[in-house]
Amino acid sequence: MSRFQAVVFDMDGVIFDSERIYRLMEHRTAARYGLPDEKVEPFCDLIAGGTKATNRKHFEDTFGTKIDYMEFRAHVNAGVDAYGRDPGFDVKPGIRELLDYLKENGFAVALATSTDSERAEYHLKRHGLFGYFDRIVYGNMVERGKPEPDIYLKACEELGVAPEKAVGVEDSINGVISSKRAGLFTAMVVDLIRPDERAKAHTDCILSHADELIPILAEDKTE
16 A cells, blocks of 8 residues: 555646746736846745745845835736636646546545635636545635645645645745645655755655656555
8 A cells, every 4th residue: 555645736837837927927017117127037936835925025025125015916916817817827747647647546636725716716627627636725724824834734634634645746945845844745846946955855856747756656556
């Protein structure tokens, strides 16, 4: 029997190729406010998977501005939402294959995302992925967001699986830290953020595509 019983996914950058759209809109919104473009990419690395409160601080620290972060964020989200409706986000390579494998082999599956329920469910249903998830935990369901462990602990609780018997699948630094702190075996699927030393310290494996997790789960199952 496998030591793993469940897999918990982040959404943006893991399920959907949406992080690059967020970054595009961050650049456009920064230009709208006259903020230096060269600071946008480092800022995006910092805020990926984070909370409104921590991201506000990163915004103020990065740009040294009195511009209201929530106003800035609203413009970014409006652009992302418009793109998400038309033409829509692509599903990341290997995701469907991995989800099919998990269902065919009896794994419990959860989503742990900072994205609100309306946005997340819209995109999951649009691409026929909603039914793969036994439980979905949104950022407003826990007290502390990533990189704190709360959302992964909540996902495991909802699934009825001990954290050490679950795998967390993430693409951001905040995300892998959250998963690892919760006690999950943590896989980082590289998207836009390159794994630095901090990421490597909080991951058990680094993958190019999500379906590269399949042989790891299969091998573990036979041991």
